[in-house]
Amino acid sequence: MDSRSLTATAVEGNKMDSDVKQPEKDKAFRLKAAIFLSSVTGLSMLVGFGTTLAAAKKRDPAFFNRGLIPTRELPVSGSALAMKALGIGTLYAFTGCGILFYSIWKIMGVNDLYEFRMKVGSFLPRVPKNDPPQSRVEFEGLTDLLKYISEENSPDVKVAQSD
Incomplete structure (x- = not known):
């Protein structure tokens, strides 16, 4: 092989490296990714919920404690109402987003995520590389x-320099 063919092969290799490759179908990789994403999501939900509860209790501790236990004035506790509202809101959010994403998936006529990414990438404008900056x-x-x-x-505006 001469140097021209090696250079051409290297250029083609670089083009192939820059193109998006189809992800591996490895079940262990998918399982690890699912566990990671689930743990990050769960942890962020717990931190957000805990922070919100702490802020509510700090704002008005007497009213916060009254809402935890049902009384004669309030036959249903505030936490029960909040859990019911959270459940209904979650159901609406998941259902609405699921229907939206499924309809987009079907309208585009794709079969897997790689095909979806390539089709969406063909619609969107290319971001030019800034090399060299x-x-x-x-x-x-x-x-x-x-x-x-x-x-x-x-x-037009000159910034005053302090030396």
Whole structure:
């Protein structure tokens, strides 16, 4: 093989590497991905719910405690009403999103996620690669970044430098 064919092969290899490859059909990989996403989702839900409860209890502790246990004035506890509302809202959200996503899937006529990604990618505009970068990419700090952004957006205004 001569150097031209090696160069052509390397260029073709780079083109193939930059194209999106179909994901592996490995069951262990899918299981690990599902476990990871489920754990991140569950943890974020717990943190969000706990933070909200703590903020509500901090705001009005007496009223918060009254809502936990049903009384004569309030025959249904506030937590029971909240759980019922959360359940109904979750049902509506999952059903609505599921119908929306399923209809988009069927309208596009795709069979798997790889085909869906390729079809959607053909609709959307390509993002040009910035290689080599056409502007600054390293900044000393947040102030330097903000000065650069303000200079880029309004070149007529001069920023006073403090040295």
